[in-house]
Amino acid sequence: MHLISTGGVFQPLPKHFGDLFTEVLPDSALVLPRALETAQDMAENTSPLASSMSRALMWEGPTSPEEAHLLESRVFHHMIGQKDYKEGVNSFFEKRKPQFETDPRESSAPNYPWWPEANIALEPSVSKGSKL
Numbered sequence: 001m002h003l004i005s006t007g008g009v010f011q012p013l014p015k016h017f018g019d020l021f022t023e024v025l026p027d028s029a030l031v032l033p034r035a036l037e038t039a040q041d042m043a044e045n046t047s048p049l050a051s052s053m054s055r056a057l058m059w060e061g062p063t064s065p066e067e068a069h070l071l072e073s074r075v076f077h078h079m080i081g082q083k084d085y086k087e088g089v090n091s092f093f094e095k096r097k098p099q100f101e102t103d104p105r106e107s108s109a110p111n112y113p114w115w116p117e118a119n120i121a122l123e124p125s126v127s128k129g130s131k132l
Contacts, residue, residue, distance in 0.1 A: 047085075
């Protein structure tokens with residue numbers, strides 16, 4: 001999640017590719033400041049469109065590798081045509097902070113959302129004639 005959520009470029013070290021956690025802090029009082037620092041970094045350096053699509057793929061992904069491949073391919077194909085993709089690549093090569101402008105509400109993949117919406121309707125009430 002850290003690799004996908006932050007959009008950072010990381011060396012292939014066990015810190016990022018080995019254990020369950022990418023960072024463990026020695027004192028619980030340091031957690032909130034570090035979380036805010038990470039959130040600020042994500043807000044400044046990660047495309048909101050890419051972030052929203054990545055989270056949706058992780059949280060609402062298909063149940064099989066084949067379905068995942070097909071879905072991710074469609075989303076990736078959509079993403080490479082977006083302004084944020086070009087801005088991210090250009091800012092990386094020009095060694096500058098990116099200026100992302102794409103609104104995820106307007107430029108999400110055409111098949112988004114790809115999962116069925118949950119039925120949150122209340123259960124029907126018990127009939128008055130029931131003894132339960």
